[in-house]
Amino acid sequence: MVRLALRSDSPPDLLGRLGATAGALLAAGVVTLLGGLLFLAPTMAEIVLLFGINAILVIGFQVFVGNTGIVSFGHVAFMAVGAYAGGIAAMPVLDKEVVLPDLPGALAGTEVGFLPALLVGGAAAALLALLTGPALMRLSGAAASIATLGLLIIVSNVLAQATPLTRGPQSLFGVPENTTFIGVYASLAVVVALSAWFKWSGAGLRARAVRDQPAAAEAAGVSVLRSRLWAFVLSAFITGVAGALYAQLLTAFSPGSFYIPQLVLVIAMAIVGGVGGISGALLGTAVITVINEVLRKVESGVPIAGVEIHAPSGISFAALGVALILMLRWRPSGLLGASEVQVETRAPAPAEAGPARVAGAAVPPVATDRPPAEATVEE
Secondary structure, three states, X not given: OEEEEEEOOOXXXXXXXXXXXXXHHHHHHHHHHHHHHHHOOHHHHHHHHHHHHHHHHHHHHHHHXXXXXXXXXXXXXXXXXXHHHHHXXXXXXXXXXXXXXXXXXXXXXXXXXXXXHHHHHHHHHHHHHHHHHHHHOOOOHHHHHHHHHHHHHXXXXXXXXXXXXXXXOOOEEOOOOOOOHHHHHHHHHHHHHHHHHHHHOHXXXXXXXXXXXXXXHHHOOOOHHHHHHHHHHXXXXXXXXXXXXXHHHHOEEOHHHOOHHHHHHHHHHHHHHOOOOHHHHHXXXXXXXXXXXXXXXXXXXXXXXXXXXXXXXXXXXXXXXXXXXXXXXXXXXXXXXXXXXXXXXXXXXXXXXXXXXXXXXXXXXXXXXXXXXXXXXXX
């Protein structure tokens, strides 16, 4: 018997992990189906693609923050690295000669397709996390959060100054527009499966043990640094893939495209849906996307009773702030918290061998193979 459940935990055996992963994939499938229906409308195509990319980005954020409890302000840096690495790798060689004439020879003569560009972007971001993680993951609480913000500032400044590689503060253009609906939502399915499997794996359980009881986990032999580092590297890889998708959708971007406004958007989506779960990441992304698009239409003007009403410019960011305040006040764990959609299997109850016994009836003797006991008489 198969049923759907909304649970915050999962059995640690293989069947439980498969059910949790299947539930997360089912949630992603529902999102993909709705996105596919909206994608048919010409005015909604880019919005649907951006939603899928943001969903991947928020899931990458959730993999680290949800499993370690450390709020990161630096994940947009991994998105930036993935965008530049994947975008430059996918750029045609002839365009590189014009846009990036000082690019090193190995990069200038290399051109890859859509999927290798995603892997290049994810690998570059994961490498950055692997190099910086041993220092950052030794910190906890506010110190770790501020350190990740420092990482974002450093990466943004390096990209703005590395003119031979990135064109500096100017926009990098010439990236091919390879991002499609299938590419985005196939990537989303893979990322959801990878994130769910990590969450219920031994590495994910150890990361949450360090999050909840660091002293007890360390006393039990769990390495705090290693547990946090694996989550950090995996989340950076996922975020880098989102950056490579973003680069091949916009085709032109600058270091300013990956800074505080993008960070606020990611945090708002994660907090509204619930930073503790993958299902919450998908729900929060959907809610904030709908709110943003509605308010942007209101900003451009909405006719009401023959009168066109314009909202003040920037109201969408004000709405994000209001949404954050309301959620942190009334539901700090988010709409779903740490709950996940899971597929559970239950064996049917065994049928009784005989008719039910009437209450009060005598219980028949039970036949056995043992011989009756002989009576003994004391002489």
